[in-house]
Amino acid sequence: xxxxxxxxxxxxxxxxxxxxxxxxxxxxxxxxxxxxxxxxxxxxxxxxxxxxxxxxxxxxxxxxxxxxxxxxxxxxxxxxxxxxxxxxxxxxxxxxxxxxxxxxxxxxxxxxxxxxxxxxxxxxxxxxxxxxxxxxxxxxxxxxxxxxxxxxxxxxxxxxxxxxxxxxxxxxxxxxxxxxxxxxxxxxxxxxxxxxxxxxxxxxxxxxxxxxxxxxxxxxxxxxxxxxxxxxxxxxxxxxxxxxxxxxxxxxxxxxxxxxxxxxxxxxxxxxxxxxxxxxxxxxxxxxx
Amino acid sequence: xxxxxxxxxxxxxxxxxxxxxxxxxxxxxxxxxxxxxxxxxxxxxxxxxxxxxxxxxxxxxxxxxxxxxxxxxxxxxxxxxxxxxxxxxxxxxxxxxxxxxxxxxxxxxxxxxxxxxxxxxxxxxxxxxxxxxxxxxxxxxxxxxxxxxxxxxxxxxxxxxxxxxxxxxxxxxxxxxxxxxxxxxxxxxxxxxxxxxxxxxx
Numbered sequence: 001x002x003x004x005x006x007x008x009x010x011x012x013x014x015x016x017x018x019x020x021x022x023x024x025x026x027x028x029x030x031x032x033x034x035x036x037x038x039x040x041x042x043x044x045x046x047x048x049x050x051x052x053x054x055x056x057x058x059x060x061x062x063x064x065x066x067x068x069x070x071x072x073x074x075x076x077x078x079x080x081x082x083x084x085x086x087x088x089x090x091x092x093x094x095x096x097x098x099x100x101x102x103x104x105x106x107x108x109x110x111x112x113x114x115x116x117x118x119x120x121x122x123x124x125x126x127x128x129x130x131x132x133x134x135x136x137x138x139x140x141x142x143x144x145x146x147x148x149x150x151x152x153x154x155x156x157x158x159x160x161x162x163x164x165x166x167x168x169x170x171x172x173x174x175x176x177x178x179x180x181x182x183x184x185x186x187x188x189x190x191x192x193x194x195x196x197x198x199x200x201x202x203x204x205x206x207x208x209x210x211x212x213x214x215x216x217x218x219x220x221x222x223x224x225x226x227x228x229x230x231x232x233x234x235x236x237x238x239x240x241x242x243x244x245x246x247x248x249x250x251x252x253x254x255x256x257x258x259x260x261x262x263x264x265x266x267x268x269x270x271x272x273x274x275x276x277x278x279x280x281x282x283x284x285x286x287x288x289x
Numbered sequence: 290x291x292x293x294x295x296x297x298x299x300x301x302x303x304x305x306x307x308x309x310x311x312x313x314x315x316x317x318x319x320x321x322x323x324x325x326x327x328x329x330x331x332x333x334x335x336x337x338x339x340x341x342x343x344x345x346x347x348x349x350x351x352x353x354x355x356x357x358x359x360x361x362x363x364x365x366x367x368x369x370x371x372x373x374x375x376x377x378x379x380x381x382x383x384x385x386x387x388x389x390x391x392x393x394x395x396x397x398x399x400x401x402x403x404x405x406x407x408x409x410x411x412x413x414x415x416x417x418x419x420x421x422x423x424x425x426x427x428x429x430x431x432x433x434x435x436x437x438x439x440x441x442x443x444x445x446x447x448x449x450x451x452x453x454x455x456x457x458x459x460x461x462x463x464x465x466x467x468x469x470x471x472x473x474x475x476x477x478x479x480x481x482x483x484x485x486x487x488x489x490x491x
Contacts, residue, residue, distance in 0.1 A: 142406045149403050167371035180405030185491055188409060188420070195427055199434065204444050207431070211448040214424060217409045218455040221417070222462060224410035227328065227399040234407035 008087045015080050022073055022080075029069040036062040089265070131193055134186045141183050142238075184234075188217045209244045216240055249287045260286050299369040300324075300331065302338065304355070306363040315361065323370075325402070331370075332377030333400040336385070339365065343389075344382045351375050353382055380485050383477075387485075391472040395465050411491050414466035421459030428452035 038045045039059045151159040191213040198206025216237045223229025252259060263286035264271055274281045281287050300323045309315035323335040344353035344365055351367040367375050381400075388394060398410045411417065431449035435442040470488070477484050 138406065145403050145406045152403065167373050181410070182491060183406040184409035185411065185416070192423060192427065199427070199430060199445075202438060202441060204441050207444060207448055211427075211431075211452060214427075215451055215455050218424070218458055221409045221411070222458050224398050224408050225396045227401075230399070230408040230410065231404065233409075234404065238407070 008090060011083060011087050015084055018076065018080055022076055025069065025073055029066060029073065032062055032069070033066045036066060088262070127193070131190055134190050138183045138187045138190075141180060145180065184217065184220075188214060191217065212240060213237065252287060300335075300374070301368045301370075302335065303366045303368050304342075304363060305366065306361050308363070309361040310357075310359055328402060328404070329400045330377050330402045331374045332381050335367075335370075335374075335378050336381050339378070339382065340385060343385075345386060346379070346382055350379055380487065383480075383485050384487055387473050387476045387488075390476045391469065394473070395469055396462060412466075412470070412487055413491055414463040414470050416491050417459045417463035417466070421456045421463065424452050424459060425456035428456060 036059055039056075039062070148159060148162065151162070191210045195207065195210035195214065197203075198210055216233060220230055220233030220237060223233050270280075270285060274285055302321045302323065304319040304321065306315060306317045306319065321338055323331060323338065325331055326334055326337075339353075339355075342355035342357045342360065342365065344355045347354060347364070351370075353365045354362070355365050356362040367378060370378070377400075398412060401408065428449045431445045431452065435445035435449065438445055474484060474488050477488055483489075
């Protein structure tokens with residue numbers, strides 16, 4: 001992939017060179033410090049009392065110089081770190097695709113350090129696109145229905161207002177509500193695809209996660225005629241998915257603790273969206289994918 | 290559930306009685322307002338009142354004839370229902386007639402108002418058959434791969450067995466539903482017109 005602007009490799013080379021020079025400065029500062037200490041406390045260094053390493057009037061100046069070198073060295077290191085952070089930001093910007101950048105995805109390698117060459121499949125993978133679309137639509141639809149169920153239970157006037165508005169819509173709205181029935185079926189199809197990927201990759205947690213989802217779906221379908229059994233099955237399915245999702249998020253945060261900070265530095269306009277609807281962090285945010 | 294004699298506005302069924310229970314002419318009008326009392330659609334709630342009346346479709350949507358040995362006979366008209374609810378009642382009245390001809394639907398799914406996206410369910414037995422075959426395929430894949438993955442073999446075997454059992458559950462559901470599904474569709478075709486949504490698709 002073509003990178004515009006500074007060359008991260010070159011800057012990293014310069015940073016390493018500066019770090020080496022600072023290492024030499026470390027040695028010089030250490031020698032200066034030792035000389036100062038020897039002059040101030042000769043007995044501690046097995047020197048005869050009265051023996052001088054530095055003239056008395058130089059000792060204070062040496063200590064001052066020592067502090068100044070230490071401060072200068074710390075500042076230089078901080079500057080190098082800032083420079084390296086800018087390199088990271090440049091890599092992030094140059095590696096994000098237009099579409100993915102808008103939605104908050106950044107195209108990076110798994111270790112988040114290297115930028116691989118761009119392949120046609122990286123631009124658009126129909127299987128992943130379809131899978132993510134189904135996954136996200138099902139999630140949003142399911143959340144919408146859950147919110148309505150909660151409203152029906154605890155805020156009936158709001159629920160009734162919504163229902164009156166909904167039922168005043170043209171006939172296509174009725175078809176849309178019937179579409180909801182297809183969502184769990186599409187969800188099972190997604191779980192089957194994920195299970196296939198997990199088996200082919202030998203991914204044991206993936207096999208347990210997606211195999212478990214399918215088993216819960218089957219039990220839910222078998223209990224659906226009893227109504228209560230179906231709803232319990234659906235609840236278990238939600239907890240199962242949420243548990244794995246949370247575990248994934250925790251893993252991301254452990255492996256890359258600065259991921260959130262870096263994300264919002266690059267895509268600040270997503271912050272209010274995430275604040276208003278936290279679930280979108282999972283869908284179009286730093287924890288997506 | 291008794292019907293009222295005074296007209297009401299929303300979600301009302303107007304019963305225009307022509308004959309009384311003894312079969313004598315006895316013109317009268319009754320009104321029954323449908324309330325949402327279950328987790329099902331308002332259409333299903335309306336059927337709690339309508340079903341004992343043995344309603345039958347007429348050429349006019351939203352108007353049914355009824356024959357109740359205890360109440361009499363006449364016409365039932367839907368008034369003040371939204372289009373979505375009225376359509377659902379129409380479908381359910383047709384399904385009741387089909388069930389009267391071919392027998393009650395086995396493992397009948399609830400007609401949920403909400404929660405459709407949460408509960409996996411289907412009326413179509415062929416869906417369960419195909420789903421079961423795919424799950425069985427994954428079970429066989431896992432079991433056949435278990436030997437070649439070393440320490441992971443136990444997970445592969447366990448999940449393979451669980452999915453295999455799941456596929457059997459799906460086959461049983463398909464086997465229970467399939468005969469009724471075939472008969473119900475054949476009965477629906479006799480009436481002409483499109484099949485009711487409960488007998489099509491997923």
